[in-house]
Amino acid sequence: xxxxxxxxxAYIGGLGLLFGIILAVAxxxxxxxxxxxxxxxxxxxxxxxxGACGYSGCDAYAEAVxxxxxxxxLCTVGGESVCRALxxxxxxxxxxxxxKVARVLCGGTLENRKKSFEYSGLQTCLDVQMLYSxxxxxxxGCLGMGDCVRxxxxxxxxxxxxxAFILEDKCKSCEICIGVCPKHIIEMVPESAxxxxxxxxxxxxxxxxxxxxxxxxxxxxxxxxxxxDAIEVxxxxxxxxxxxxxxxxxxxxVCPTNAILRYNNKRxxxxxxxKINEEA
Amino acid sequence: xxxxxxxxxxxxxVENFVLQKxxxxxxxLGVSKKMDSAIGMSxxxxxxxxxxxxxxxxxxxxxxxxxxxxxxxxxxFILVVAALVQFVEIILKKxxxxxxxxxxIYLPLITTNCAVLGVALxxxxxxxxxxxxxxxxxxxxxxxxxxxxxxSGIRERLETADVPDAFKGxxxxxxxxxxxxxxxxxxQGLFSF
Numbered sequence: 073x074x075x076x077x078x079x080x081x082a083y084i085g086g087l088g089l090l091f092g093i094i095l096a097v098a099x100x101x102x103x104x105x106x107x108x109x110x111x112x113x114x115x116x117x118x119x120x121x122x123g124a125c126g127y128s129g130c131d132a133y134a135e136a137v138x139x140x141x142x143x144x145x146l147c148t149v150g151g152e153s154v155c156r157a158l159x160x161x162x163x164x165x166x167x168x169x170x171x172k173v174a175r176v177l178c179g180g181t182l183e184n185r186k187k188s189f190e191y192s193g194l195q196t197c198l199d200v201q202m203l204y205s206x207x208x209x210x211x212x213g214c215l216g217m218g219d220c221v222r223x224x225x226x227x228x229x230x231x232x233x234x235x236a237f238i239l240e241d242k243c244k245s246c247e248i249c250i251g252v253c254p255k256h257i258i259e260m261v262p263e264s265a266x267x268x269x270x271x272x273x274x275x276x277x278x279x280x281x282x283x284x285x286x287x288x289x290x291x292x293x294x295x296x297x298x299x300x301d302a303i304e305v306x307x308x309x310x311x312x313x314x315x316x317x318x319x320x321x322x323x324x325x326v327c328p329t330n331a332i333l334r335y336n337n338k339r340x341x342x343x344x345x346x347k348i349n350e351e352a
Numbered sequence: 353x354x355x356x357x358x359x360x361x362x363x364x365x366v367e368n369f370v371l372q373k374x375x376x377x378x379x380x381l382g383v384s385k386k387m388d389s390a391i392g393m394s395x396x397x398x399x400x401x402x403x404x405x406x407x408x409x410x411x412x413x414x415x416x417x418x419x420x421x422x423x424x425x426x427x428x429f430i431l432v433v434a435a436l437v438q439f440v441e442i443i444l445k446k447x448x449x450x451x452x453x454x455x456x457i458y459l460p461l462i463t464t465n466c467a468v469l470g471v472a473l474x475x476x477x478x479x480x481x482x483x484x485x486x487x488x489x490x491x492x493x494x495x496x497x498x499x500x501x502x503x504s505g506i507r508e509r510l511e512t513a514d515v516p517d518a519f520k521g522x523x524x525x526x527x528x529x530x531x532x533x534x535x536x537x538x539x540q541g542l543f544s545f
Contacts, residue, residue: 083421087428091435098439102446 109138109161116157117147122225124148124246137162148172148245149226172260173243174250178214179270179333182234184285185210201254209283212272214257220249240335265314267321269294270333274307281329288331294323356487362543363491369467370499371536376467380500381525383458390504393458398493400462401471403440404433405489408472409482429472437463467496503532 114134125146127133136142137158144158151171159165191207193199197219200206206215216234228242229249238249240263250258257272269288273280277289290308295301302316303323310331312323324332369375376397383393408429416422441459444452452459462468471492475485506528515524 079419080421080424083415083419083424084427084431087415087431091431095435095438095442098442102442104445 107138110134112161113137113158116150116154116161118149118154120149120225120244120246122149122244122246122248124244124248140164151244171263172245173240173263174238174245174247174258175240175261175268175335176214176220176236176238177257177259177268177270177272178212178235178255179286179331180208180210180213180235180284181232181286182216185213185234186283197252197254206255210273210275210280210287211283212255212257212274213284215255219252219254220258223248223252262314264319265312265317266319266335267312267317267324268333268335269303269310269312269331271309271331274309276308280308286329286331289329291328293326293328294332297322297326358543359484359487360491360494363488364495364498365536365539366541366543368495368499368536369470369492370496371533373470374533375470376465376496379461379465380496380503381522381529383461384500384504384507384525387501387504387508389458390500393461394493394497394500396458396462397465397467397496398490400433400437400440400459400465401468401493401496402486402490404436404468404472405475405485405492406482407436408432409475409480409485412476413482425476426469426473429469433468433472434463467492499532503529506532 111134114131117130117134119130121129123129125133125148127136127146133142133147137144140162144162144164145155147154147158148171150157186209187207188204188209189207191200191203193203195217197206197215197217200215200217205211208215214235216231216236218229218231218236220236221229221231225246225248226242226244228239228244230237230239236249236253236258238258245260247260250256250260255272261268271284271286271288273284273287275283275287277291280287280289288309290305290310292305292310294310295303295305299320299322300316300318302313302318303310304313305311310323321334324330324334363369367373370377370380379393379397383389411428411432412425416425416428421428437459441452444459471489474492475488478488480488507525510524510528513524519527
């Protein structure tokens with residue numbers, strides 16, 4: 073009995089030791105030298121694996137950068153600091169545009185928008201959307217169930233008065249929220265763009281006005297007020313060309329429905345106070 | 353030659369490892385969502401099963417039997433399979449980079465595939481010789497491949513099928529796996545070897 077036990081232990085232990093030694097020797101003997109550059113680049117990347125660069129993760133992007141297959145400015149999460157770090161490693165110069173942030177193009181807070189029915193199903197935007205395109209009379213606006221809030225890997229989105237709002241200092245431009253929004257009302261805008269038409273309603277003015285107090289009715293007053301011709305009305309919806317816009321705010325003053333909002337550019341806190349029509 | 357074909361066809365159709373012996377169900381359900389990964393996984397399994405049959409046969413014949421340690425068969429085979437997979441991975445990484453890349457993550461996953469251990473133990477149970485063990489290991493891998501590729505094709509179709517809500521996802525996959533297994537029952541008695 074005792075000898076049996078001992079031989080078993082010795083045998084299994086011996087076998088394990090043998091395999092261990094073989095594996096250790098093999099891993100030394102057949103070691104593949106990994107590119108130092110890949111590891112350095114990988115270290116410099118944030119490791120969020122969000123895929124905003126277009127590669128399947130930080131590892132894949134690091135390999136592409138090290139192999140000089142792509143630009144070094146693709147990591148939107150790391151932003152400028154990562155670009156600088158990659159400049160040092162690769163010796164290339166980072167040439168990139170301005171940082172972009174996501175912005176929700178809807179100002180229809182619970183107070184402003186009108187409901188078409190009471191909804192008590194699953195509390196996700198996708199589910200509301202599938203039921204008669206949502207419970208807002210406005211078929212374009214934010215549904216307020218927070219699919220984007222849950223999808224954001226950087227905790228940058230809040231639901232404020234029933235409309236999603238993106239904290240632009242936390243936004244890492246990964247564009248995940250754009251993909252999950254069933255209404256497609258989230259857009260990437262340059263960080264410096266302070267004035268935005270916070271509406272996506274393409275209905276005619278009268279129809280839009282009935283569905284939401286802050287809908288863009290396509291009246292064109294902003295187009296006339298704009299000193300740099302940055303605004304254009306298409307499908308009864310005004311649109312600002314951010315490249316031309318100088319953030320003067322003249323359009324905000326003339327907008328009869330207060331559909332144009334100024335976003336806090338310092339991004340220290342949430343500023344989202346649409347002036348509500350005095351007579352309303 | 354006739355014998356070889358009989359073994360291969362018999363293992364694939366009559367005693368399919370996944371659909372008749374119910375071995376390796378975990379990777380069967382886990383990596384059958386996409387055809388690409390199913391092909392990668394089953395390729396790696398064929399490779400490892402063939403090698404494992406050879407090595408475990410040698411371990412049994414030259415170490416376990418002479419020392420009357422047959423009762424340690426299972427545990428030592430687990431050890432052998434795990435070490436073998438690691439070893440193969442190191443070798444492939446060094447010498448056959450494209451194969452290593454195409455097998456990717458599936459190679460280490462096989463360490464815990466019970467079909468590999470199953471084929472090693474069955475070889476001993478049926479007292480196969482060396483050549484027959486390797487052949488049986490190879491055809492067992494092929495049977496896994498056939499089952500996995502068939503099933504991944506079915507699952508890709510299921511993605512777009514109109515399935516009742518309660519059955520969406522894994523439940524309908526399990527039901528269709530059961531039907532696939534039932535269908536393979538029809539091959540029962542086709543060959544004997």
